[in-house]
Amino acid sequence: MATKTKKKSAKKKAVRKSYVPGDFELRVGRSKTGLGLYAESEIPKGACIIEYVGPQISKDEEETINSLYLFEVNARKTIDGSPRWNTARYINHSCRPNAEPNIHKARVFIHALRKIKPGEEIAYDYGKAYFNAYLKEVCACPKCEAKRSGKAPKKKTLAKKMAGKKATNATAKKKKAA
Ligand SMILES: [Zn+2]
Numbered sequence: 001m002a003t004k005t006k007k008k009s010a011k012k013k014a015v016r017k018s019y020v021p022g023d024f025e026l027r028v029g030r031s032k033t034g035l036g037l038y039a040e041s042e043i044p045k046g047a048c049i050i051e052y053v054g055p056q057i058s059k060d061e062e063e064t065i066n067s068l069y070l071f072e073v074n075a076r077k078t079i080d081g082s083p084r085w086n087t088a089r090y091i092n093h094s095c096r097p098n099a100e101p102n103i104h105k106a107r108v109f110i111h112a113l114r115k116i117k118p119g120e121e122i123a124y125d126y127g128k129a130y131f132n133a134y135l136k137e138v139c140a141c142p143k144c145e146a147k148r149s150g151k152a153p154k155k156k157t158l159a160k161k162m163a164g165k166k167a168t169n170a171t172a173k174k175k176k177a178a
Contacts (some may be wrong), residue, residue, distance in 0.1 A: 017048070017111065018047070019109050021050050024041050024043050027039075031092055033092060033138075035090050037091045039120050042117055043115070047112045048109050049111065049116075050091075053085070053086045054080045057078050067081075069086070073103055079108065092121065093130070093141070094124070094125065097124045099122050099123060110124060
């Protein structure tokens with residue numbers, strides 16, 4: 001069964017992905033929820049935008065570290081993306097993302113899902129576990145804002161309260177397991 005799925009995706013991938021970030025102008029700027037990463041030049045669909053970098057931490061450290069930017073690459077490797085030189089850490093979540101993370105040789109690269117215009121904020125989907133644990137009530141993406149304003153305006157207060165609280169992917173994972 002696994003072979004079948006593999007074949008299918010291989011067919012779909014006509015163009016091979018590049019894992020060398022392009023020379024795009026990026027800017028860290030104010031977003032709805034704090035800071036975000038913005039495109040300053042046009043990024044073509046499928047382009048490699050940036051690598052998510054940081055020191056590798058052990059499984060033990062993962063349990064105790066106080067970082068908002070843990071990225072689980074695989075069962076053995078987690079990156080602590082909190083250093084400021086990891087510009088990719090400024091990329092926010094969106095339920096309608098224009099980018100996506102891809103793991104290649106145990107490294108994390110962010111690719112454009114579609115053409116991204118200058119001035120546009122770059123965002124990717126942080127995943128279901130993280131979303132359900134921390135973003136469900138506060139997600140500021142257009143899709144969620146529309147959903148909330150149409151349904152329950154009361155939740156706005158809660159959203160504001162929770163916006164200040166951030167947590168780690170590691171905690172999200174733990175919560176899911178519990
Ligand atoms: Zn959303």
